[in-house]
Amino acid sequence: xxxxxxxxxxxxxxxxxxxxxxxxxxxxxxxxxxxxxxxxxxxxxxxxxxxxxxxxxxxxxxxxxxxxxxxxxxxxxxxxxxxxxxxxxxxxxxxxxxxxxxxxxxxxxxxxxxxxxxxxxxxxxxxxxxxxxxxxxxxxxxxxxxxxxxxxxxxxxxxxxxxxxxxxxxxxxxxxxxxxxxxxxxxxxxxxxxxxxxxxxxxxxxxxxxxxxxxxxxxxxxxxxxxxxxxxxxxxxxxxxxxxxxxxxxxx
Numbered sequence: 721x722x723x724x725x726x727x728x729x730x731x732x733x734x735x736x737x738x739x740x741x742x743x744x745x746x747x748x749x750x751x752x753x754x755x756x757x758x759x760x761x762x763x764x765x766x767x768x769x770x771x772x773x774x775x776x777x778x779x780x781x782x783x784x785x786x787x788x789x790x791x792x793x794x795x796x797x798x799x800x801x802x803x804x805x806x807x808x809x810x811x812x813x814x815x816x817x818x819x820x821x822x823x824x825x826x827x828x829x830x831x832x833x834x835x836x837x838x839x840x841x842x843x844x845x846x847x848x849x850x851x852x853x854x855x856x857x858x859x860x861x862x863x864x865x866x867x868x869x870x871x872x873x874x875x876x877x878x879x880x881x882x883x884x885x886x887x888x889x890x891x892x893x894x895x896x897x898x899x900x901x902x903x904x905x906x907x908x909x910x911x912x913x914x915x916x917x918x919x920x921x922x923x924x925x926x927x928x929x930x931x932x933x934x935x936x937x938x939x940x941x942x943x944x945x946x947x948x949x950x951x952x953x954x955x956x957x958x959x960x961x962x963x964x965x966x967x968x969x970x971x972x
Contacts, residue, residue, distance in 0.1 A: 725779075726741075726766065727765065727766040727768050727769035727772075727779070728763065728764075728765055728766075728769055728779045728780075728783075728784060729742065729763065729764050729765075729766070730761070730762070730763050730764075730787055731746065731749050731750050731753055731759070731762040731763070731764055731924070732750075732753060733750070733753055733754045735750060737750050737764065739801060740801060741766050741767060741768075742764045742765075742766050742767070742799060742924075743764075743767070743798070743799025743800050743801055743924075744799065744800065744801065744802070744803055745797065745798070745799035745800075745803075745924065746762075746764040746799040746924045747799075749762055749764075749924065759926075760926045760927045761787060761788055761926060761927050762924055762926035763784055763787055763924065763926070764799065764923070764924040765779065765894070765923040765924070767801075769923075770898045770901070770923055771898075771902075773894050773895050773898035773899075774895075774898040774899045774901070774902040776895075778891055778894065778895065781887045781890055781891045781894075782887055784890070785886060785887060785890065788927055789927070791815070791819075791820060791823070792815060792927045793812075793813045793814065793815045793816055793820070793927070794813075794814040794815055794886075794890065794926065794927060795810055795811065795812045795813070795814065795926060796810060796811050796814065796890075796893055796894065796897065796923055796924075797810040797923070797924055798810075798897070798901070798923060799923065799924050808847075808897045808900050808901055809847070811843060811844075811847060811848070811893050811897070812840070812843070813836060813839070813840040813843075814840075814886065814889050814890050814893055815886040815889060815890070816836065816837050816840040817883075817884040817885075817886070817889075818884060819884075820837075821833050821834070821837045821867075824836065824837075830863065830864060831862065831863045831864075834862075834863045834864045834866065834867045835862075835863070835866075837867050838866050838867045838870045841867070841870045841871060841874055841882055842856055842870060844874075844882070844883075844889070844892075844893075845873075845874050845877070845878070847896065848892050848893050848896045849874075849878055849892075850896075851874070851877045851878060852877065855873045855874075855876075855877050856870060856873060859873070894923060897923060898923070
C-alpha cells in the first residue's frame with residue numbers, strides 16, 4: 721500500500737510529510753486537508769523519489785493510479801523546498817486518450833472534448849516527448865479534425881502512436897519533469913537563488929477538475945500551466961476529421 725511508502729505519499733491529515741521532504745506546496749495541501757477543505761485526492765512524491773525518477777527508478781505507477789477513480793484525469797505539479805526555486809511547469813489532463821475522448825464527447829460536447837485532447841497531445845509532445853513544437857504550426861482547423869491532425873503529426877515525428885495507457889503517460893511525465901529539473905541549466909539557476917546542488921523538490925499530482933470552452937489555444941502554447949498553487953494503445957485509425965473508430969462514432 722502507498723500508505724506504507726514514505727516516498728510516495730497520499731496526502732491525508734496524518735501522512736508523514738514535511739516541507740524538507742515533500743516541499744512547501746505539498747505541505748500546504750496537507751494543511752488544507754486538515755482544515756476539512758475540499759481538496760481533490762492528491763499523492764506526493766518525496767525529494768528522494770524524484771531523484772530516483774531522474775536516475776531511472778520509477779515508483780509503482782499502477783499503485784499510484786489505483787489511488788484515483790478509474791478514468792480520472794490528473795495534473796502533476798512541482799513542490800520545491802523553497803518556492804523561490806521554482807520548478808518545471810505543471811502538466812495537465814494526464815490520462816486523456818481515445819476512450820476518454822469518446823466519453824467526454826457525451827459530457828462536454830464533441831468540440832470541447834476534442835480541444836481538451838488536442839491541447840494535451842501538444843503539451844505531451846513538447847514537454848514530455850521533447851518534440852519540435854513547430855510540427856503543430858500547420859494545424860489551422862478546429863475540433864475533431866484538429867485532433868486528428870495533431871495525433872498524426874505526433875506519430876510522424878515520434879515514429880510511434882500517441883500513448884494511450886494512463887500508466888505510460890504518467891510515468892513519462894514524471895520522468896521528464898524530474899530529469900528536466902536535474903539538468904545543467906536548471907541546476908545553475910536554482911543554485912544562483914541559493915538552492916542546494918542536490919534537487920530538493922518534490923512532485924504532487926491530483927485529480928484534475930477541468931473545464932473547457934471548446935477553443936484551441938494559440939499555436940506554440942501547449943496546455944502547460946504555470947507553477948502556482950491555485951496549484952494510453954492501438955494506433956488510431958485516421959481519416960479526415962477523426963481520431964479512431966470509437967472517436968468517429970462519438971462525433972456522429
